[in-house]
Amino acid sequence: xxxxxxxxxDEHEALEWRQALTAAVPEVNWWSPExxxxxxxxxxxxxxxxxxxxxxxxxxxxxxxxxxWAGVDRLLTDVTLPADxxxxxxxxxxxxxxxxxxxxxxxxxxxxxxxxxxxxxxxxRWQVHPQRRADECPVLVLGQGEMGQAVAxxxxxxxxxxxxxxxGSGTADSTHHRPAREPGATxxxxxxxxxxxxxxxxxxxxxxxxxxxxxxxxTGLLNAALFNALPAGAAVVNLARGRHVVDEDLLRALSNGQxxxxxxxxxxxxxxxxxxxxxxHERVTLLPHVAAQTDLRSxxxxxxRNLRALRDGQxxxxxxxxxxxx
Amino acid sequence: xxxxxxxxxDEHEALEWRQALTAAVPEVNWWSPExxxxxxxxxxxxxxxxxxxxxxxxxxxxxxxxxxWAGVDRLLTDVTLPADxxxxxxxxxxxxxxxxxxxxxxxxxxxxxxxxxxxxxxxxRWQVHPQRRADECPVLVLGQGEMGQAVAxxxxxxxxxxxxxxxGSGTADSTHHRPAREPGATxxxxxxxxxxxxxxxxxxxxxxxxxxxxxxxxTGLLNAALFNALPAGAAVVNLARGRHVVDEDLLRALSNGQxxxxxxxxxxxxxxxxxxxxxxHERVTLLPHVAAQTDLRSxxxxxxRNLRALRDGQxxxxxxxxxxxx
Numbered sequence: 001x002x003x004x005x006x007x008x009x010d011e012h013e014a015l016e017w018r019q020a021l022t023a024a025v026p027e028v029n030w031w032s033p034e035x036x037x038x039x040x041x042x043x044x045x046x047x048x049x050x051x052x053x054x055x056x057x058x059x060x061x062x063x064x065x066x067x068x069w070a071g072v073d074r075l076l077t078d079v080t081l082p083a084d085x086x087x088x089x090x091x092x093x094x095x096x097x098x099x100x101x102x103x104x105x106x107x108x109x110x111x112x113x114x115x116x117x118x119x120x121x122x123x124x125r126w127q128v129h130p131q132r133r134a135d136e137c138p139v140l141v142l143g144q145g146e147m148g149q150a151v152a153x154x155x156x157x158x159x160x161x162x163x164x165x166x167x168g169s170g171t172a173d174s175t176h177h178r179p180a181r182e183p184g185a186t187x188x189x190x191x192x193x194x195x196x197x198x199x200x201x202x203x204x205x206x207x208x209x210x211x212x213x214x215x216x217x218x219t220g221l222l223n224a225a226l227f228n229a230l231p232a233g234a235a236v237v238n239l240a241r242g243r244h245v246v247d248e249d250l251l252r253a254l255s256n257g258q259x260x261x262x263x264x265x266x267x268x269x270x271x272x273x274x275x276x277x278x279x280x281h282e283r284v285t286l287l288p289h290v291a292a293q294t295d296l297r298s299x300x301x302x303x304x305r306n307l308r309a310l311r312d313g314q315x316x317x318x319x320x321x322x323x324x325x326x
Numbered sequence: 327x328x329x330x331x332x333x334x335x336d337e338h339e340a341l342e343w344r345q346a347l348t349a350a351v352p353e354v355n356w357w358s359p360e361x362x363x364x365x366x367x368x369x370x371x372x373x374x375x376x377x378x379x380x381x382x383x384x385x386x387x388x389x390x391x392x393x394x395w396a397g398v399d400r401l402l403t404d405v406t407l408p409a410d411x412x413x414x415x416x417x418x419x420x421x422x423x424x425x426x427x428x429x430x431x432x433x434x435x436x437x438x439x440x441x442x443x444x445x446x447x448x449x450x451r452w453q454v455h456p457q458r459r460a461d462e463c464p465v466l467v468l469g470q471g472e473m474g475q476a477v478a479x480x481x482x483x484x485x486x487x488x489x490x491x492x493x494g495s496g497t498a499d500s501t502h503h504r505p506a507r508e509p510g511a512t513x514x515x516x517x518x519x520x521x522x523x524x525x526x527x528x529x530x531x532x533x534x535x536x537x538x539x540x541x542x543x544x545t546g547l548l549n550a551a552l553f554n555a556l557p558a559g560a561a562v563v564n565l566a567r568g569r570h571v572v573d574e575d576l577l578r579a580l581s582n583g584q585x586x587x588x589x590x591x592x593x594x595x596x597x598x599x600x601x602x603x604x605x606x607h608e609r610v611t612l613l614p615h616v617a618a619q620t621d622l623r624s625x626x627x628x629x630x631r632n633l634r635a636l637r638d639g640q641x642x643x644x645x646x647x648x649x650x651x652x
Contacts, residue, residue, distance in 0.1 A: 108431040124605040126597035131619040271452035279450040
């Protein structure tokens with residue numbers, strides 16, 4: 001099987017991916033865009049990481065586009081993307097685990113005010129603040145795909161009251177909405193969906209974690225109206241996409257204390273410009289889009305499973321429903 | 327029942343404790359040291375938080391000394407402490423939960439290098455580093471009492487390979503060495519004890535978490551020999567007592583990179599002097615002894631259970647074995 005491998009990675013990353021994929025699926029010929037142009041009829045699938053628009057056109061035998069990234073919002077803006085070819089997103093267990101780690105770390109940071117102790121350390125100031133218990137710190141997780149569910153269950157296991165919200169668009173989808181994988185998970189996560197449930201939940205939330213896919217419906221959802229519906233001093237953790245947040249609204253809410261602290265991993269423009277007010281804001285913990293990096297080894301194994309399913313005529317996993325946007 | 331309440335807390339703390347204890351055990355008369363001096367024969371028990379030496383002498387009817395703190399190392403240095411009166415330490419479920427939170431946060435901080443991203447934020451620098459997986463980051467928890475076990479199981483549930491080590495002094499003690507309470511915990515924690523097992527485990531450890539009681543045997547255990555037995559760049563998290571650490575050895579190991587990062591909550595002298603090199607060390611995350619504060623409500627409930635057991639002739643919980651030191 002000949003598979004086109006293309007994306008916006010640099011030479012070193014391209015080499016690493018080619019090595020990992022070759023190890024995972026040795027029976028595949030990994031073709032560059034140049035090779036694909038020379039024999040377009042022989043390309044059966046494409047494994048892509050935000051390729052330049054137009055790169056996937058003119059491949060008449062293409063039967064699968066497999067993204068190496070979980071978020072396909074940028075890929076879906078490519079109007080030349082063949083409409084009738086199945087598109088799969090990456091659901092990498094190692095990336096989900098990394099997202100759980102970051103979300104747990106961010107939640108503990110704001111619950112226990114470790115960011116405040118870090119400021120005190122830089123001032124050599126020894127000062128103890130009252131300790132808030134996890135059960136006094138309700139968490140609302142926006143997004144209940146693989147990552148949102150895993151994050152919700154990990155936090156519930158640590159004693160946080162956790163609600164998990166999904167937009168309620170589309171019907172239930174077993175590919176995207178799996179039950180929690182931990183067999184021993186006894187802690188309940190309250191499941192919510194739809195706008196009314198969201199607006200009922202916000203006033204009871206101390207930590208809001210965003211793990212939504214970026215779609216026209218969710219763009220700008222973290223705005224002044226949402227921040228004002230939270231209790232004063234609540235925390236916002238954005239691990240999804242920068243464009244979920246209306247930055248001027250968040251900056252205003254941070255200034256007036258409506259939002260007590262924000263942990264931000266993603267931004268409308270990345271890298272975040274060096275003069276952006278988020279960088280040095282004392283109420284912002286900023287990460288350079290590292291909440292969950294793809295792990296080459298486990299991601300390559302996911303690609304291998306889908307390519308072999310394609311070869312064997314078996315069902316493909318993690319297919320994107322384009323009308324829904326993820 | 328008349329119970330002496332005394333300790334090194336200030337007026338505000340004393341009032342808060344008195345209120346919490348009165349709510350939990352309304353049938354008890356809470357006496358100050360002055361009241362106890364006026365009717366020493368009528369004092370049945372003492373609830374203490376590191377009281378001044380001598381405060382517990384001359385109370386002939388005393389049948390229980392209940393500490394409000396988990397660590398009784400300072401209390402045990404009081405040579406006037408009545409030798410034949412049972413001494414109980416605090417085992418507060420809310421404090422254990424807080425310790426789990428801090429240990430998980432500290433482990434994630436060093437595994438995922440969030441301290442490094444915090445430094446980059448202060449320099450407005452966007453730079454991504456490779457992401458280490460939890461399964462590549464073995465954790466060794468020193469101390470397998472209530473807290474050590476709870477920490478070990480929480481980290482194992484997040485995917486870390488975890489070993490739990492106890493000194494091996496004394497025999498197993500069901501009061502202090504309970505099985506993990508999470509009924510769904512499926513992840514195994516490797517149990518180790520004794521010096522030989524420790525020295526075998528150290529070279530395989532990326533994160534060392536200290537939750538030992540402070541005893542003559544464990545004082546200074548975190549020294550140059552131990553640091554050098556760890557792989558270069560390993561992390562040390564001390565949440566127990568400052569005197570477990572030989573500070574000059576740790577500072578040297580941090581300087582030469584043998585220890586990549588340290589999270590320190592406790593110090594030989596507290597508050598840590600403002601000119602101590604730990605404060606501004608770029609490889610140190612410093613907390614002002616807040617890893618696990620006692621929660622008044624749940625601690626008062628623990629005191630209530632032991633006082634009622636005393637009254638009813640039932641077994642007392644969490645008794646200290648003085649020859650062992652905890």
